[in-house]
Structure formats: structure tokens, C-alpha cells
Amino acid sequence: MTEPQTSLDPADWTGLRALGHRMLDHVIDRLARLRHSKVWQPMPAPIRASFRATLPRTGIGADAAYDEFLRRIAPYASGNTHPRFMGWVQGGGNPVAMLTALLEASLNENCGGRDHAGLAVERQIIAWSAEMLGLPTSTGGLLVTGSSMANFIALLCARRQALGAAVRTHGLGGHRLTGYAQTGVHRCVPGAFDMAGIGSDALRRIPTDAACRIDLGALEAQIIADRATGHTPFLIVATAGTVDVGAIDPLPALADLAARYGLWLHVDAAFAALAALSPRHAGLLTGIERADSVAFDFHKWAQIQYDCGCVLVRAEQLMLDSFAQNAPYLSAAPTSAARGLSGGTPWPCDLGPDLSRSFRALKIWMTLQSYGADALGAVVDQTCAVATHLGALIDATPGLTRLAPVALNIVGFRYDDGGDDLDALNADLVADLQDSGEFVVSSTVIDGKRAIRAAFVNHRTVKADADALVAAILAAATARQRPIPN
Numbered sequence: 365m366t367e368p369q370t371s372l373d374p375a376d377w378t379g380l381r382a383l384g385h386r387m388l389d390h391v392i393d394r395l396a397r398l399r400h401s402k403v404w405q406p407m408p409a410p411i412r413a414s415f416r417a418t419l420p421r422t423g424i425g426a427d428a429a430y431d432e433f434l435r436r437i438a439p440y441a442s443g444n445t446h447p448r449f450m451g452w453v454q455g456g457g458n459p460v461a462m463l464t465a466l467l468e469a470s471l472n473e474n475c476g477g478r479d480h481a482g483l484a485v486e487r488q489i490i491a492w493s494a495e496m497l498g499l500p501t502s503t504g505g506l507l508v509t510g511s512s513m514a515n516f517i518a519l520l521c522a523r524r525q526a527l528g529a530a531v532r533t534h535g536l537g538g539h540r541l542t543g544y545a546q547t548g549v550h551r552c553v554p555g556a557f558d559m560a561g562i563g564s565d566a567l568r569r570i571p572t573d574a575a576c577r578i579d580l581g582a583l584e585a586q587i588i589a590d591r592a593t594g595h596t597p598f599l600i601v602a603t604a605g606t607v608d609v610g611a612i613d614p615l616p617a618l619a620d621l622a623a624r625y626g627l628w629l630h631v632d633a634a635f636a637a638l639a640a641l642s643p644r645h646a647g648l649l650t651g652i653e654r655a656d657s658v659a660f661d662f663h664k665w666a667q668i669q670y671d672c673g674c675v676l677v678r679a680e681q682l683m684l685d686s687f688a689q690n691a692p693y694l695s696a697a698p699t700s701a702a703r704g705l706s707g708g709t710p711w712p713c714d715l716g717p718d719l720s721r722s723f724r725a726l727k728i729w730m731t732l733q734s735y736g737a738d739a740l741g742a743v744v745d746q747t748c749a750v751a752t753h754l755g756a757l758i759d760a761t762p763g764l765t766r767l768a769p770v771a772l773n774i775v776g777f778r779y780d781d782g783g784d785d786l787d788a789l790n791a792d793l794v795a796d797l798q799d800s801g802e803f804v805v806s807s808t809v810i811d812g813k814r815a816i817r818a819a820f821v822n823h824r825t826v827k828a829d830a831d832a833l834v835a836a837i838l839a840a841a842t843a844r845q846r847p848i849p850n
Contacts, residue, residue: 447829450829464727467730504676515659544583576768638665
């Protein structure tokens with residue numbers, strides 16, 4: 365009896381090869397023509413409705429499926445590859461890493477463990493990351509989905525350091541842990557306190573100074589007050605690159621404070637960590653080398669395709685203490701621990717929560733091998749220069765008001781003609797620009813005022829794009845019959 369054919373490989377590879385060439389031409393052509401396309405466009409109702417179809421029981425074939433991708437998916441992407449996408453802190457990706465995704469998928473590595481090249485590459489990236497930030501060679505780390513997971517892992521290591529081994533079996537045991545971060549801390553940090561069972565209220569939000577950095581006096585006073593009322597302060601979260609304005613907390617002073625009170629110092633440097641590659645901006649990160657842990661993203665300033673975050677922990681043993689488990693089906697026999705595919709310990713699954721992990725390190729490795737770290741530092745310089753240019757334009761343009769210092773690559777400002785409903789007007793202007801397809805900017809609140817937020821992260825963005833943004837905002841305001849004030 366002939367066995368049924370269940371392999372998903374084609375009987376003839378010729379057709380798949382042709383489809384692959386067609387796809388490759390499309391993605392390269394798309395990048396080459398990117399500047400001349402819309403940044404974003406809304407999905408029409410019929411297209412949106414088409415994604416509510418029932419489960420396909422019979423396939424239509426790869427060629428037809430690709431045609432559907434071109435018709436229903438590719439035109440309606442968010443647009444963060446475009447040089448005029450300035451809405452959020454999202455990198456633009458790079459062509460080499462794009463092609464590397466094919467190489468990665470062809471290997472289909474599970475980088476949760478075992479002894480193979482994928483883990484060697486990831487360990488190399490962790491070592492390079494520690495070197496970049498001045499952390500010791502003993503630093504451990506993992507590549508994760510993003511800084512949300514990286515911050516969570518760091519928090520669990522800090523919790524383990526504070527409460528000992530019993531926290532993994534008995535929980536908090538009545539301890540009232542408290543952590544500290546500035547009011548502009550990213551949403552994922554209180555989320556990590558929630559998920560860790562500590563509770564988001566245990567994160568004390570400390571006010572900021574005029575430069576949007578954490579107030580050191582208020583921080584120390586809160587630590588002292590919490591100790592006096594029976595709480596257990598255990599963690600300071602410094603922010604390097606706040607999400608609203610790009611401010612960097614005073615890292616050396618926070619390291620001193622953490623040492624004085626015996627607290628873990630974690631730095632959420634989601635995008636600003638890459639400033640370490642820029643001789644012009646690296647000094648802004650002085651003190652990060654004293655951190656117990658750091659979280660950052662390669663998919664932001666490093667221009668790596670999503671998703672690709674990183675957590676570094678100064679003492680790798682604390683990662684093992686926080687996550688390692690004994691599972692016979694994952695362990696080598698004692699007599700062959702150093703041999704075979706079951707060797708290579710410690711495995712990444714012993715350093716964090718995930719056993720199934722993609723080969724994220726390959727796209728970083730290929731990017732760094734292809735371009736070099738100095739090229740990424742130059743991207744940092746360029747995007748900061750564009751932000752500074754926009755800030756100067758805003759200061760010189762009637763009707764536009766800057767709402768915060770331009771610390772790095774984020775500019776917060778708004779249109780202000782002295783009229784009513786300025787918050788609503790600026791929110792509308794953001795949506796108008798997005799709907800036009802010409803720009804994507806975002807909106808936030810700075811000092812209680814609705815702001816337009818332009819974040820320059822994409823290596824393709826130049827100063828002329830900032831010039832065009834100002835012109836587009838003024839034109840959108842005029843179209844709403846809000847003339848430019850004299």
C-alpha cells in the first residue's frame with residue numbers, strides 16, 4: 365500500500381523557486397520606491413471584512429496566496445519602514461536583515477537550548493551588547509520580543525535578589541516590595557510589577573525636574589518614607605530615553621543612590637542604549653555601566669527588523685537562580701553532559717521564561733557584520749540632528765510651540781493659534797496628516813497639553829522631511845480654517 369503524501373514540500377521545486385524570485389523582486393522594489401509611496405492608508409471596509417472569513421479547509425496554492433498578500437495586506441501596513449513615519453519609536457529595518465529573515469526561516473532554529481550555532485551567535489550578540497554599554501564580560505543576557513519582556517525579566521531577577529530562593533516557591537511571603545521610577549516611565553514597567561505579583565501600586569512614580577528627569581531628592585525621600593512604614597525598597601528603574609520626550613535620568617547619581625540603600629539599579633534604555641555607539645552622544649549614558657540590568661531594543665535605533673529586544677544582567681547567575689528548572693527530557697545524562705546536541709549549557713531557557721525561541725540573533729549578527737557598529741552610531745547622530753533641526757524650525761515658526769527640550773531624537777510640540785480647543789485641534793491635525801498618507805506622527809500629553817510627537821528613528825529620514833512636516837502641519841491647520849498667526 366502506498367503511503368499518503370503529507371509532506372508540505374513541492375513535488376517540483378521549480379515553481380517555488382520562481383515564486384521566491386517574484387517575492388524577492390517585490391520586496392526590493394518596495395524598498396527602492398519607498399519614499400515615493402504613501403506612509404500609511406486606512407484599510408477599506410471590504411478588505412477589513414475579508415479577514416473575517418472562516419478557516420480555509422482547502423488551500424488555494426502559494427501563488428494565489430501571495431497574490432492575496434499583495435492585494436489585501438501589503439498596501440495597508442503601518443508604514444514604519446517609510447522615512448516620513450515619525451509617529452512612534454520604531455526603527456525602519458534594513459535590507460540585509462530583511463534578507464536574513466529568509467535565512468533564519470530556512471534553518472528554523474529553536475534557540476531555547478541545545479548545542480548548536482544559533483546559541484553561539486546569540487551569546488556573541490550578548491557579549492557585544494555588554495561591551496557596547498561597558499558592562500563586564502561576565503554579563504548574562506537574552507534576546508527577547510522587546511523591552512516589555514526585557515524589563516519583566518530584569519524585575520524578576522531583582523525580586524530574586526531581594527527575597528532569595530524562597531520567592532520562587534512561596535511567593536512574596538508577606539514582604540511589601542517597593543520600586544521607584546519617574547512619572548514618564550514606560551507602561552510596561554508597572555505592567556511588570558503587576559505580572560510579577562508585586563502589584564502596580566508598589567511602583568512609586570517619582571516627579572521629574574524641568575528637564576523631565578527623575579527628581580533625586582523626591583526619590584530618596586520616598587525610599588526613606590517607605591522603609592519607615594515597613595516596606596522593602598528593592599529596585600530603582602532609571603529611564604534612558606523617555607517615551608514622550610527622550611529624556612535620560614541622571615544615571616551616575618541613581619547608581620550612587622542604589623548603592624547607598626542596597627537597591628537593584630535597572631535601566632530601561634529601550635532605544636537610547638544605542639546612543640553608546642555614537643561618540644557624540646555616548647556620554648549621555650555615563651553611569652549605565654554600573655547598572656545591575658539593562659533593557660533595550662535592537663528593533664529601534666539599531667534598525668533590526670521586528671521583533672528583537674535584549675535584556676542584560678550583570679550577574680548571569682541571578683538569571684539562572686530566577687528561571688532555571690530541572691526537566692529530565694531537557695537534560696543530558698550525567699556521563700554525557702558535555703557531549704552531543706544536549707550539551708552547551710547553560711541554555712537560554714535557563715536564563716528566562718521561554719523554551720521556544722526564534723533565531724533573533726542572526727539578523728543582528730548579519731547587520732553588524734555587514735554595516736559595522738559605527739554605521740549604526742551614525743544613524744543615531746543623523747536622527748538626533750534631524751530632531752534638533754525640527755526643534756529649531758518650530759521655535760522659528762509662528763503658530764508652533766515646542767513643549768519640551770529636544771534631548772535626543774523626539775520632538776514634542778503643538779500648533780497654537782491662541783484659539784479655543786487646542787487639544788482637540790492638535791489631535792485632529794495628527795489624524796489629518798496620517799489620513800493624508802504624507803506623514804505619520806503621533807500624539808501625547810506633555811505638561812497637561814495635547815502635543816504632536818515626532819520621533820526620528822528611521823535611518824532613511826533626512827532634514828528635508830522635517831521641513832516638509834512643518835509645512836504639512838501649517839497647511840492642515842489652514843485647511844481647518846485655523847490660519848497661521850502673524
